[in-house]
Amino acid sequence: MKLKNSLTFGSNFGYWSHFRSLIKLKKTKNNFIYSPKAHIKLNLNKKFLINKKKIKKTKFDLISIATPPKIQNKICIDNVKKTKYFFLEKPLTENFKRTLKLLKIFKKNKIKYFLNFIFPNIINFQIFKNLIKKKKITHGLYVWKFKQGYFENRRINWKIKNSEGGGLVNFYLIHVFYNLLFLIGEFKIIKIIQKKEKILKKISIYIQTKNKFQIEINVNINSNSNLHKISFTDKKNIYEIKNKSKNWVQNFNIYRNNIIIKKDKNIHGRNDLTYINLRKLVENKNIEKEKNFFELAHFYCDEINRWSKKQKY
DSSP states (O other): OOEEEEEEEOSSHIIIIIIHHHHHHTOEEEEEEEOTTHHHHOOOOGGGBOOHHHHHHOOOSEEEEOSOHHHHHHHHHHHTTSOSEEEEOSSSSSSHHHHHHHHHHHHHTTOEEEEOOOGGGSHHHHHHHHHHHTSOOOEEEEEEEEEOTHHHHOOOOGGGOGGGTOHIIIIIIHHHHHHHHHHHOOEEEEEEEOOOOSSOOEEEEEEEETTSOEEEEEEESEEEEEEEEEEEEOSSOEEEEEEOSSOTTSOOEEEETTEEEEOOOOOOOHHHHHHHHHHHHHTTOSHHHHHHHHHHHHHHHHHHHHHHHHOOO
8 A cells, every 4th residue: 555645753763763764665655754953964855854834734644753752742642633654652652641641542533553662573582482482481580781871971861751751661661561562461560679769770570471470570771781681481491582782673692591592693773673663554464462562561661650659768
């Protein structure tokens, strides 16, 4: 199916990933991009640039957004009557209350949408999922540690502010929850451990799966070392998918008892993985099932945030 017009908001990740993926996809006749500084930052043909006046007068088949959550929410509300598809970044809005409200608006207007969670598009993630599906797992461990930009440059932006949809829970833990939903399905949060901090740096969470085994989650966004590891144990072996590099989406090798059994030989970046998700949306590939996971990932984050507010230290 050929779409007529697409519109991308955002001149950083929006341009480099969303807009360029739409061009590569070749499913849209006209592709436009809007950002207040797009004409300065991007050396683009003028036919791709669009201003606010023209946006108001034009209908778009697909709108993609890579902006802070608060702005993303407003763009969605302003354009929900003008489009069929939304391709969005996470979290959807700056808080769960507004996310639920926006999801109701999408449902009412029969909007097809997709949130750009990219880790499950990595081939070794898919191989790892099939591997553990055949095992009788007794427990699991999820560790993600790295140094978030703020702790190196001390520049405050929305990505570190919980109230604006950033911070450890909304901006990072949401990926952990989505990845686990992809790997093992729904679960229940049973225990949370965190210190009272102005900026939350690390957290431990214990969850229970439908198969009655527990997974311990440890996230640290102020770590001097890099590790993104998911491990599952059965009676005989430990199976892991692990990345120790600074590259977020490459070098995920699969291990059995600490011996590599499947190397990550695929060269893929965030742009490649975003392209796959855009194709899923436009080709309508199993997106209804994905929607349930999108909503659950936000719900679990809200559960952590609500617990944190009630917690007495």
